[in-house]
Amino acid sequence: MDSMQDAPTDGRLSAFLGYNLKRALSVVQADLAQALAQFQLRATSFSALLIVVERPGINQTELAEALMIERSNLVQIIDSLAGRGLIERTPFPGDRRRHALMPTAEGEKLAEQARAVVSDHEDRVFGMLTPRERTDLHRLLTKVRSV
Amino acid sequence: MDSMQDAPTDGRLSAFLGYNLKRALSVVQADLAQALAQFQLRATSFSALLIVVERPGINQTELAEALMIERSNLVQIIDSLAGRGLIERTPFPGDRRRHALMPTAEGEKLAEQARAVVSDHEDRVFGMLTPRERTDLHRLLTKVRSV
DNA sequence: TATTGTTATACTCTATAACTATA
DNA sequence: TATAGTTATAGAGTATAACAATA
Secondary structure, three states: OOOOOOOOOOHHHHHOHHHHHHHHHHHHHHHHHHHHHOOOOOHHHHHHHHHHHHOOOEOHHHHHHHHOOOHHHHHHHHHHHHHOOOEEEEEOOOOOOOEEEEEOHHHHHHHHHHHHHHHHHHHHHOOOOOHHHHHHHHHHHHHHHOO | OOOOOOOOOOHHHHHOHHHHHHHHHHHHHHHHHHHHHOOOOOHHHHHHHHHHHHOOOOOHHHHHHHHOOOHHHHHHHHHHHHHOOOEEEEEOOOOOOOEEEEEOHHHHHHHHHHHHHHHHHHHHHOOOOOHHHHHHHHHHHHHHHOO
């Protein structure tokens, strides 16, 4: 059969989708980390910044839910972004427990620059896929993640 | 257009393939960890055991390369599997620096049981995909991971 | 009583440097 | 000099419990 694959060094593990998912992600993450280093952003702080720019006024509980991380682990990420003047914790109208997270002008500018760099990164690491394959992969991953 | 998606709470982040890759993997990993808990195996120790069963006599450097992890981080994984009598470090013929890793009978048995459980796990987390979609996803991930 | 943000803590995963014994 | 296995360590990611302020 010409659908036989060359035996990879990780053998039948390669038959598992989950294993290939992990190996693919590790390739992508390594390139992304390098791409974001110039902005001193990690993957999660980039994601957090992007959402604050897109949904100004969001609070930390909502942001943690959107990113699917713990509230407690978000604190230091917000601390870092706020410390660099990229976002601000402002009073939340009508509820003094909450902080309305707002991007600064500088934060919006950096978010846009970083977004372009991440777009280039995606073209790089997914460049071996045809446009059709990329939309297929996107659709399949979306299905899996929303189980 | 009916290809419009409902706006997800993570907004335009969802347009990035890498982000969906990460979210999909986190769903898969959570289910896998639960599935392997009954064997007191983690994802990586399961993978290591499977490869030793498949490639008896492999040494630690080769195993680390096959799993794409650091040799140093493999040591405790091997310690744990060996401590449970699932594999053994045996003398490597002709080179006393190396260990030839060999599965025990019990190790082979557990590997087979765990493999079946992981197969069920994959049917569970990828069950919303058609067989065709699953092979498509496998092919696309293999392309990405081998960049 | 419940929620928001926060602190502290612990566990896993990952990466690097340095050591030993062997080659 | 180089390689295989090992130890120690530090950074990052992740999860849980508990607290103060506020609702």
